[in-house]
Amino acid sequence: MVNQMTKxxxxxxxxxxxxxxxxxxxxxxxxxxxxxxxxxxxxVLSLEIANQMAENVIGTHSLPLALVPDFLIDGKNYQVTFVxxxxxxxxxxxxxxxxxxxxxxxxxxxxxxKMIGQVALFDVPDKEQAxxxxxxxxxSLLSLANEAHPSIVKRGGGAREVKAEIKDNFIIVxxxxxxxxxxxxxxxxxxxxxxxxxxxEVSGGQSLMAILSNYATExxxxxxxxxxxxxxxxxxxxxxxxxxxxxxxxxxxxxDPYRASTHNKGIFNxxxxxxxxxxxxxxxxxxxxxxxxxxxxxxxxxxxxxxxxAEHCLRGSLTLPMPIATKGGSIGLNPTVxxxxxxxxxxxxxxxxxxxxSVGLAQNFAALKALTSTGIQAGHMKLQAKxxxxxxxxxxxxxxxxxxxLLHAKHLNLETAQAILQDxxxxxx
Ligand code: NDP
Numbered sequence: 001m002v003n004q005m006t007k008x009x010x011x012x013x014x015x016x017x018x019x020x021x022x023x024x025x026x027x028x029x030x031x032x033x034x035x036x037x038x039x040x041x042x043x044v045l046s047l048e049i050a051n052q053m054a055e056n057v058i059g060t061h062s063l064p065l066a067l068v069p070d071f072l073i074d075g076k077n078y079q080v081t082f083v084x085x086x087x088x089x090x091x092x093x094x095x096x097x098x099x100x101x102x103x104x105x106x107x108x109x110x111x112x113x114k115m116i117g118q119v120a121l122f123d124v125p126d127k128e129q130a131x132x133x134x135x136x137x138x139x140s141l142l143s144l145a146n147e148a149h150p151s152i153v154k155r156g157g158g159a160r161e162v163k164a165e166i167k168d169n170f171i172i173v174x175x176x177x178x179x180x181x182x183x184x185x186x187x188x189x190x191x192x193x194x195x196x197x198x199x200x201e202v203s204g205g206q207s208l209m210a211i212l213s214n215y216a217t218e219x220x221x222x223x224x225x226x227x228x229x230x231x232x233x234x235x236x237x238x239x240x241x242x243x244x245x246x247x248x249x250x251x252x253x254x255x256d257p258y259r260a261s262t263h264n265k266g267i268f269n270x271x272x273x274x275x276x277x278x279x280x281x282x283x284x285x286x287x288x289x290x291x292x293x294x295x296x297x298x299x300x301x302x303x304x305x306x307x308x309x310a311e312h313c314l315r316g317s318l319t320l321p322m323p324i325a326t327k328g329g330s331i332g333l334n335p336t337v338x339x340x341x342x343x344x345x346x347x348x349x350x351x352x353x354x355x356x357x358s359v360g361l362a363q364n365f366a367a368l369k370a371l372t373s374t375g376i377q378a379g380h381m382k383l384q385a386k387x388x389x390x391x392x393x394x395x396x397x398x399x400x401x402x403x404x405x406l407l408h409a410k411h412l413n414l415e416t417a418q419a420i421l422q423d424x425x426x427x428x429x
Contacts, residue, residue, distance in 0.1 A: 007077075008028055008069070008070075010069040010070060013067075013069060014091070014094070019040065021067065022036055022039050022040050023036075025067070025343075030079060030343055031339070031342070031343070032342075035338075035339050035342065038335055038336075038339070039065075039336075039339065043335065044060065044062065044334075044335060044336055045060045045333075045334050045335065045336070046060075047059070047060065049333050049334070052333070053330050053333060063083050063084065063085050063276075064083070064084060064085065065081055065082070065083055065277065065336055065340075066081065066082045066083075066084065066090040067079060067080070067081055067082075067343070068080045068081075068082055068090055068093045068094050068097055068359075069094065069097070070097055070098070070101055071097045071101070071105075071106070071355065071358060071359065071362070072097075072100070072101040072104075072105030072106065073105060073106045073108060073223075073354060073355055073358045074105075074106070074107060074108055074354065075105070076345075078344055078345065078347075078355055079343045079344065080093075080097075080274055080277075080343075080344065080355065080359060081274070081277040081278075081339070081340040081343055081344075082270070082273035082274060082277055083273050083276040083277045084269070084272075084273040084276075086269060087383030087384060087386070087387055088383045089269045089270065089273060089363070090273075091383075092269075092363060092366035092367065092370070093270050093359065093362055093363050093366065095366055096362035096363065096365045096366040096369075097362050099227060099231040099365075100225045100227060100362055100365065102228070102231065103225065103226060103227045103228040103231060103313070104225070104226060105225070106223050106224065106225045106354075106358040106361065106362075107223075107224050107225070108221060108222060108223045108224070108354035108357060108358060109221070109222045110220075110221050110350045110353060110354060111219075111220040111221065111222070112218050112219065112220065113178070113179075113218075113219050113323070113349065113350055113353070114160060114176045114177060114178050114179070114218040114219060115176070115177050115179050115183070115184040115185075115188050115212060115213075115216060115218070115219065115323055116174055116175070116176055116177075116188075116212070116213045116215070116216065116217070116218055117174070117175045117177060117188040117189070117191060117192040117210070117211065117212045117213065118172055118173065118174050118175070118192065118210070118211065118212075118213050119172070119173045119175075119192055119195055119196050119199050119207055119209070119210040120170050120171075120172050120173075120207070120208040120209055120210075121170060121171040121172070121173065121199060121200065121203050121205040121206065121207055121208070122169060122170055122205055122206055122208050123205050123206050124171050124203045124204060124205030125204050125205070126204070127166045127171055128166070130164075130171055130202065130203035130204065130205065131164045131165070131166060131171060133202045133203065134162065134164040134171070134173055134199065134202055134203060135162065135163075135164055137198075137202055138161075138162040140198075141159075141162050141175075141195055141198065141199075142158075142159045142160070142161075142162060144194055144195055144198060145158075145159035145175060145177070145191040145192075145194060145195055146158045146159050146191075147194070148190050148191050148193075148194035148195075149187045149190050149191055152177075152178075152179060152180060152182075152184075152187055155180045155181075156178075156180060157177070157178035157179055157180040158177065158178060159175055159176070159177050159191060160176045160177060160178055161175070161176045162174070162175055163176075170208070171203055171205065173195070173199055174213075175188070175191060175192065175195065176218050177191060179323075180327075180349070181325060181326045181327040181328070181348065181349045182325050182327050182328035182329075182349075183280065183281060183284065183323055183324065183325035183328060183329060184212070184323070184325075184328075185212045185281070185284070186328075188211075188212040189210070189211055189212055192210035192211055192212070193210045195210065196210040214284050214287040214288045214291070215287075215288055215291045215292070215321065216288045216321035216322070216323040217292070217321055219288075219321050219322055219323040219353070220319055220320070220321055220322070221319070221320060221321075221322040221353045221354055221356075221357045222317065222318070222319040222357070223317070223318050223354065223357040223358040223360070223361045224315070224316065224317045224318075224361075225315070225316050225358075225361060225362075225365075226308070226311065226313040226314070226315050226316075227313055227314045227315075227316065227365065228312070228313055229243055229312050229313060229314065232246075232314065232369065240307075240309070242369070242372060242373055243307040243314045244307050245372035245373075246305050246307070246314055246368045246369065246372050247305055247306055247307040247314070248372075249263075249305070249368045249371060249372055250301060250303065250304050250305040250306070250368070252301075253300065253301025253303075254300050254301055254304075255300075257298065257299040257300075259301070260293065260299050260300050260301045261299065263301040263302075263303070263364070263367075263368075264289075264290070264293055264301060264302050266363055266364055266367035266368075267302055267303060267318070267360040267361075267363055267364045268286065268289075268360070269363050269367075270359040270360050270362060270363030271285065271289075271320075271356055271357075271359060271360040271363070272285075272286070273359075274340075274355070274356050274359050275324065275356060277336075277337070277340040278324070278326075278331070278337060278340050278341060278344075278352065278356075279329065279330055279331040279333075279334055279337035279340070280324050280325055280329070280331070281329060284323070285322065285323075285324070285356075288320075288321040288323065289302065289320050289321060291321075292319075292320060292321050302318060302319070302320060302360075303316060303317065303318040303360070303361060303364045304316070304317050304318075305317075305365075305368065316361050316364070316365055317361075318357055318360055318361040318364065319357075320357050320360065322353035322356055322357055323353075324349055324352050324353045324356055325349055326341065326346070326347070326348060326349045326352055327349075381407060381412065382403065382407065384412065385403045385406040385407050385412060385417075386399060386403055388406065388412065388413065388414055388416075388417040389402045389403055389406060389417050389421070391414055391417065392414060392417035392418045392421050393418075393421065394417070394421050398421065398424060398425075401424055402417070402420055402421055402424060405420050405424075406420055
């Protein structure tokens with residue numbers, strides 16, 4: 001395998017056919033021959049394995065798997081795969097990755113990597129006394145949790161801390177757990193359920209539920225970058241104006257939830273695509289990050305951009321809860337997920353969390369740059385026209401003629417695409 005320091009020439013990759021792209025990856029030892037064969041023959045998730053992953057399975061559902069080359073993160077180059085059905089997401093990420101690489105890449109920091117579980121107790125007769133009793137028993141509660149899942153202790157992880165808080169009518173007991181390379185939902189749930197009877201005994205109350213929290217505030221990751229202004233525009237004045245507008249766009253997402261929601265959706269265009277490609281639970285990541293976006297009571301943009309006039313750059317920063325896994329769940333079962341981890345060079349869970357957060361920041365950069373300059377539609381139109389042409393039934397060989405005509409048509413819709421296609425075919429016959 002090519003290591004992450006190797007420089008490859010990706011020029012023209014987007015113009016190649018899927019077969020040529022697969023061949024390129026194999027030629028550069030980014031895919032092994034089995035993986036190349038699997039992709040070329042569309043050997044994806046088998047029905048047999050799918051039937052083990054979920055219930056009532058009647059088939060498998062496919063989505064495009066794309067490659068975004070060369071994310072430079074903490075001095076290493078990563079080849080990132082995206083699973084997405086949305087046009088322009090991959091192109092935007094590639095564009096941003098290239099610019100940010102040339103500006104020095106991303107710098108990341110994993111603040112911590114632990115999951116949180118909770119047991120909610122109700123009908124507790126003396127809540128203050130109960131909290132004291134629970135905290136006094138911390139050491140034995142930690143042992144109890146670890147005995148419920150001894151294999152994670154053998155791997156160097158395990159339960160780390162017990163906290164208890166009174167919230168309205170409840171006492172909520174929180175347990176932080178080092179889940180190592182796993183996301184940890186099942187192992188934390190097992191621990192919480194094991195603690196519930198003892199907590200009922202100690203508190204004199206009843207357990208309402210015992211489960212992991214997706215608000216993973218002990219798994220925060222920060223990605224930062226400083227984009228050189230010359231990549232915003234060659235003209236200095238225009239570059240300054242654009243940097244200021246991007247800073248304002250970031251401020252707008254802090255104060256207006258209507259904008260914040262769309263701002264964050266753009267971040268998740270990249271994050272979800274990579275989270276899915278690496279076989280992780282994207283609902284869990286979305287739930288945690290959206291809760292984090294309103295940690296002070298108002299839903300806000302997750303990233304910030306500031307124009308550093310003195311240093312002649314635009315500084316981006318994104319902090320997210322990112323309890324991502326490289327082991328467990330369905331990660332080992334899906335062949336294309338294995339290819340994604342292989343292309344990334346098998347990063348650890350901490351490293352993968354940094355990559356995913358950086359991808360979110362890159363996607364956000366591309367969206368804000370487009371929005372504050374040409375507008376988002378200019379780039380989308382061509383891809384939208386292509387989608388409409390395909391929907392109208394055009395073959396790949398017909399796209400070259402149909403898409404430009406559709407772009408010049410008064411109404412860019414399916415009816416127009418069908419009419420132009422019919423016209424082209426009539427003239428051909
Ligand atoms: P698993 O139940 O699959 O447990 C992790 C597995 O990974 C274990 O079998 C463990 O083996 C193995 N493993 C191998 N190497 C390592 C390592 N280095 N570090 C840690 N584990 C390792 O998954 P999780 O407990 O992580 O739970 C995630 C799953 O739970 C996801 O599929 C998620 O969708 C689902 N889920 C999510 C919920 C939520 O988000 N609220 C709720 C319920 C389920 P061993 O046991 O030998 O240590």
